[in-house]
Amino acid sequence: MTKYQIKWQNGSMKTATFESHLATIEKQGYCIIENAIEPELLLEMTETVERLEAELDVQPRGNRAEGFATKRMYNLLGKDRAFWKLPTHANVLPFAESLLDNECLLSGTTCMNIGPGEVHQGLHSDDGLVSVQRPRAPFMVTSIWALTDFTEENGATRIVPGSHKFDHEPRKGEKVKFVAAEMPAGSVLIVNGGTWHCGGANTTDLDWRLGLSVQYCQGWMRQQQNQYYSLTxxxxxxxxxxxxxxxxxxxxxxxxxxxxxxxxxxxxxxxxxxxxxxxxxxxxxxxxxxx
Ligand SMILES: O=C(O)CCC(=O)C(=O)O
Structure with missing residues (x-):
């Protein structure tokens, strides 16, 4: 039995719903929680990202991992306090606490605004740098927050169901079946750190796909983004x-x-x-x- 009673947008997520999402993650390596983000929070995040992208003159970084037509920002907590609401959000943190434990850490906070014409990233698992034999319990848990609709055409995260149970990391040229994690704005995708995934290609002419990643890791691990020097x-x-x-x-x-x-x-x-x-x-x- 879980100890969590998750607050839902208009009430609270039933324990049974939480358990059923956890069961889905156990089976396929991820789950999608629709209506996880309150509409006011969604709007606040979208406006904050838009403002910061302009203020900081954010431009694509120009490599396959970070994208050629994608605007990315890292270490969001130090950039604006509006983002402080995300890591402890009641519809998300309990999944990290349950899949890792209560002493888990925030590994990183990233904005990924995938623009028209972007190619897909390479498949990877978020805790793939950890050299402990797979399959294993996750060392990371990533939540991807959909601030716009995620569609196959605009670059919805590609994900390989069941890959958290594979015994290796993706190999160059390896062909596997993936699905596009399509979800309406306001949803959150929870991903086991061992699950193979990547940002999708944006084949649209005008449609930007805006997502935020809030990533957690085990409490004894080095965080992907340095929190000590990015916060005053x-x-x-x-x-x-x-x-x-x-x-x-x-x-x-x-x-x-x-x-x-x-x-x-x-x-x-x-x-x-x-x-x-x-x-x-x-x-x-x-x-x-x-x-
Ligand atoms: O943007 C996405 O959907 C996923 C991004 C991702 O997996 C990454 O940047 O490592």
Whole structure:
């Protein structure tokens, strides 16, 4: 039985619905949650992306992984506080917590605005850089938020059902059957980190496909995007505690990640995440029990 009671747009996602999405992920390596994003949040995200793309003069980076006609932005939390609502969203975080655990971290936040004429990316799995034999439990979980409709024509994520159970990463030239994860704006695609997928080709003349990726990883792993240097100490101090913990400002299992015995949160003066390392092994006077 799950402990999660997910809030839904107009009520709460039933435990049975959550369990059924989890079962789908277990079977096919991904699931699509329609109506996961509240309409006001969808609008706020779309407007924020549009504004930032103009302010930062975002241009395609010009390679196969990041795209030739795709506008990408990374480290979104440091760019605008509007994005702070995403990693802890009640319709999404419980999937990461369940597939990883409650000490999971935010690995990255990315905007992928796929423009007309874009070619598809190469198939990959998000935790494919981890050299532990497959198949295995996921080291990452990625949520892809549809801010516009995702269609096969405009570059909906391509995904290989069941590939999280494959015993290898995609090989060059390997032919596999994929599906286009078509979904209406407001949906979120949850992907097991071992599932083969890629951004699709945009064969339209005018239609941009706007998606956000909010990616989580195991708490002991190196995050794909550096959260420490992309956030200012002031931002961390002002963040909700759960978000700061996801970014890595608490200690993993009360020990890993400390700076002279302090958590990174304590180091930057974030009161609510002011842990000290080995706290569970200290007496009230702060003297180690086995000293
Ligand atoms: O844009 C997408 O649909 C997927 C992007 C992706 O998989 C990636 O950038 O690694």
């Amino acid at each position: 100490p002031e931002q961390v101090r002002e963040m909700p505690e759960r978000l700061a913990a996801l970014c890595g400002f608490t200690l993993y299992k009360g020990i890993m990640g400390h700076i002279d015995g302090s958590s990174p949160g304590r180091f930057v003066g974030a009161g609510e995440v002011a842990e000290v390392a080995y706290a569970a092994m200290r007496t009230k006077n702060g003297v180690a029990e086995d000293s």
